[in-house]
Amino acid sequence: MKATVHVMLKNGVLDPQGEAVRHALGALGFDGVEGVRQGKVIELDLADGTSEADVTAMCEKLLANTVIESYRVDLS
């Protein structure tokens, strides 16, 4: 089984990289991009029977820093 973890900076935490991407898109002539937030996607190959709670624990302990980041887990 696979889990996909999406990690994003929390709302309210300044994302300078996202801002730089937004400026670059504007410079390329793409008008109307009002905000860009950049995060990361982590794919996990998991042994069968790994629970969503296990993946949540992985996020809390390592994959995300919950002081600044939020995460979402998709199991498939």
Add this chain to the structure above:
Amino acid sequence: MKAAVVVFPGSNCDRDLAVAFRAAGAEVEMVWHKDTDLPAGIDMVGVPGGFSFGDYLRCGAIAANSPICRAVKGHAERGGYVLGVCNGFQVLTETGILPGALLRNSGLKYICKTVGLRIETSQSAYTEGYNAGDVIDIPIAHHDGNYFADAATLDTLRGEDRIAFTYTDNPNGSMGDIAGILSENRRVLGMMPHPERAADQGHGGTDGQALFRAVATQLTTA
């Protein structure tokens, strides 16, 4: 004072930190990230700058979960002294020993230069060799030194006089110009600037010397 300096794969200021502690009169042992215990009788743990584990995932995140960091956390919880510099500060926030987090610099650039630091409090073993309000020159060298904490944490840090240093000219977007903070018991200091790089005449500045001397004196007479 007996100090241990932690070495992670990718640490690059570990020996500089050891030299600065020794010059202040400390006995220093290096400890490896896979060690599960600190040597007996350690007063101070130095967590050095560098790029532990290549800064993979987040700066300091992998190091914070290494075996030695469990021992460092235990040492801090028992009231031991810990100094985290640069990547060491990032490691201390990732372990939760210090509050907040270090984000990418607001200008997105890696910055390596000497900056002015204002001493915000002399009420700690690290800063008692300075006067509050003094400005000292200490080098910074980081890409992720933009201090972030929520409003309640910032209020607590201010209210408890736990901001040790602020930048006179904020280089990285840090909230409140914060360059270094203390733990609640004032025995853990995390700071992005490198006092160990301003601790010898050969460095071109010695403003960091007083930090190492003060803490070594405090822990030797204690």
